[in-house]
Amino acid sequence: MSTLLKKKVDGWAVKALPGRCVFCLDALQGHLPWCEACFPELPWNLPACPVCAEPQPGAARGRRCGHCLRRSPGYDRAWVPLRYDAEVAGLVQRFKFDASPRAGRVLLELLKAGLSPAVQRWPDALVPVPLHPRRSRERGFDQAHWMAVRLGRQLGCPLSLAQRNRDTRTQRGLDRGERRRNLRGAFRVPAGLPRRVVLVDDVMTTGATLDALAVACRQAGAEEVQAWAVARTPAGRH
Template sequence: MSTFWKLRVDGWLGRALPGRCVFCLTPLPGDNPWCEACFSELPWNLPACPGCAEPQPGAVRGRRCGHCLRRPPRFDGAWVPLRYDAEVAGLVQRFKFDASPRAGRVLLELLVAGLPPAVQGWPEALVPVPLHPRRARERGFDQAHWLAARLGRQLGCPLVPAQRTRDTRTQRGLDRGERRRNLSGAFHLPDGLPRRVALVDDVMTTGATLDALATACRQAGAEQVQAWAVARTPVGRH
């Protein structure tokens, strides 16, 4: 993606004031950081595969994609309300690489807004996708843990940290099979996980990372696993 949307988001966040839409600066009557017009124009991930949340433009809503039919993921379903595109991509970049708390708060509220009430009350624990300790030290910021910690407080759901046991190579440029092999056995959790857990990340690309973490959760005792993320990378941009 070009720097266009990141620069636009920089401008929005720099000018945003309490009580005004973070996108257009329109005065707001409620507590949400956006106006209804901007909210409706965001790149919502609809329709999407209920198994892995891959965008399915023109498909029948609720139908699983070919990837899930050929090789079902280790998580039972995915809730990813937005596509990684346009202003959402700019927000994610400001949050992930510049550690912008304002961008993070907007993304958190968008995630909550995209989760139906029944889904919000489903998990017994949240498991954020962990960075390897070396990468966390280098970046100084773990975006998935930041999101999950605040989401857990908002939903009244405990956090269970996972351990990344090895520093895997970057996933960029790898196909689906290579991504799965790259992450095989990369996560560990203590035994005794609750029966229902939701995995939390900022962006879901092919789902390979969440798939590997779901495997570790099942090995630690979870019986049902969902994958939650703010945004899903469109097909063709993996």
């Protein structure tokens, strides 16, 4: 199915199925796009490393993962409420590669549902993970910027925009160390960032991209940096 046709079908579904759960299509009682039965069955990222949010086995609950013990990331902590799996992976793929606004709205609501009111009030500015201009033109859609703009409006939080200094090669197929080296010095952030900054992305894989952007944000004046994403890729599936 072509991207244009998928967008048309997506738009039709929004109009034709009002008040229906996005996962099971049962009737909804409230304003959220999911039903009470589906919500707890989603692949929630629990337990997870309290620093980088990597999914953990039960025995490691609440402890730093081995990666964070060996090397602390550039951000102070990550909030990533879901695992990149099952229904969530499907939503992310439709949002990222098909530019589905409906999938984007659901993912944004899921992100907010996974953040406490105190965490939502924490940032002074949001910094979406930027695509290189060439890649943005090719894709025709910048998913992190799309999310950050709408999240900023809802939280009453301004955006600060970063830039990619170079068009890094794809991270697919690279291990954690190779990803980090590939992104070293890849971002530039204008000076004068406020004290508390949140980096926004749709999916967190190893965290190398958010790590590199966090370093650039600290160089631009941020004192505390958090990373927010909707879903985290489990270890071994990078």
